[in-house]
Amino acid sequence: MDIPKIVNQQKSFFNTNATKEVNLRIETLKKLKLILKENEDKLYDAIYTDFKKSEFETYLTELSLIYNELNDAIKNLKKWSKQKRVRTNLANFPAKSYIIPEPLGTILVISAWNYPYQIALIPSISAIAAGNTVVIKPSEIPNNTSTILAELINLNFDENHLTVIEGGVDTATELLQQKWDKIFFTGSTPAGKIVYKAA
Numbered sequence: 001m002d003i004p005k006i007v008n009q010q011k012s013f014f015n016t017n018a019t020k021e022v023n024l025r026i027e028t029l030k031k032l033k034l035i036l037k038e039n040e041d042k043l044y045d046a047i048y049t050d051f052k053k054s055e056f057e058t059y060l061t062e063l064s065l066i067y068n069e070l071n072d073a074i075k076n077l078k079k080w081s082k083q084k085r086v087r088t089n090l091a092n093f094p095a096k097s098y099i100i101p102e103p104l105g106t107i108l109v110i111s112a113w114n115y116p117y118q119i120a121l122i123p124s125i126s127a128i129a130a131g132n133t134v135v136i137k138p139s140e141i142p143n144n145t146s147t148i149l150a151e152l153i154n155l156n157f158d159e160n161h162l163t164v165i166e167g168g169v170d171t172a173t174e175l176l177q178q179k180w181d182k183i184f185f186t187g188s189t190p191a192g193k194i195v196y197k198a199a
Contacts, residue, residue: 001165007178010106010133013160019103019131022081026074028128028161032121033070035156041057042148043117050142062117071121073129075149080129103131105181110172112186113139120149120164123184128162132182136164137175139187149190 018024036043040063042057047062060137081101088097107127111120122140127134136153138146150164157163165171176198185195 001167003165003171004178006060006135006159006165007180008165009160010135010163013158014133015103018131019100019161022078025081025129025131026077028157029070029074029077029125031156032125032128032153033067033074035152036066038147039152039159042143042152046144046148047116047142048145058117062115065118066125073125077129080166081131101130105132107134107173107182107184108130108178108180109136109184110136110175110187111136111138113141116142116145117149119186121144122160124162127182127184134162135160135175137172138166140166140168140171159184 013019018029043063044058047053047058048055070128083098083100086097086099087158107124109120109123109127111123116138120136124134124136136149138149142144146164146166150166153164165175176195180199183195183199185192187195
């Protein structure tokens with residue numbers, strides 16, 4: 001997989017301002033929810049193979065949290081993305097002041113092995129809702145869950161907007177050599193220090 005090419009394509013797509021369209025963000029989140037719902041059996045099978053987690057535990061600790069995040073974002077995104085009038089200080093009187101939410105750009109999500117769906121997808125949902133492009137690097141330790149995430153996302157979404165890149169330490173290292181506008185990382189302290197330095 002050509003990582004620099006994917007990152008550059010995501011940056012180019014972001015620069016078209018397509019992700020600033022609130023309707024695109026909402027449709028992307030609705031599509032993600034639908035794909036997860038339609039493929040729950042595959043998600044359950046993969047996590048059972050990797051962890052021996054029951055469907056109930058997987059739903060409770062993974063999917064229910066993801067669905068809650070999706071529902072919250074879909075419901076509130078229009079309100080969150082509106083500019084907000086705020087008080088102007090005396091030094092700038094009689095000007096008007098606003099907070100205008102703006103996306104950051106291209107986001108990397110590096111997730112841990114222990115809750116592979118929620119740690120990969122919840123930050124991604126937030127990033128998509130905010131109008132960013134996203135690359136997800138799932139943990140390679142639970143390889144079945146990593147594979148199903150890659151399959152479901154890469155087959156159903158434009159890689160210029162949302163994609164999964166699988167791999168081990170070499171892949172993570174190459175990803176961290178790219179220029180990101182934000183990095184979400186969950187994992188060990190030693191790995192966190194490497195991510196911090198790269199960021």
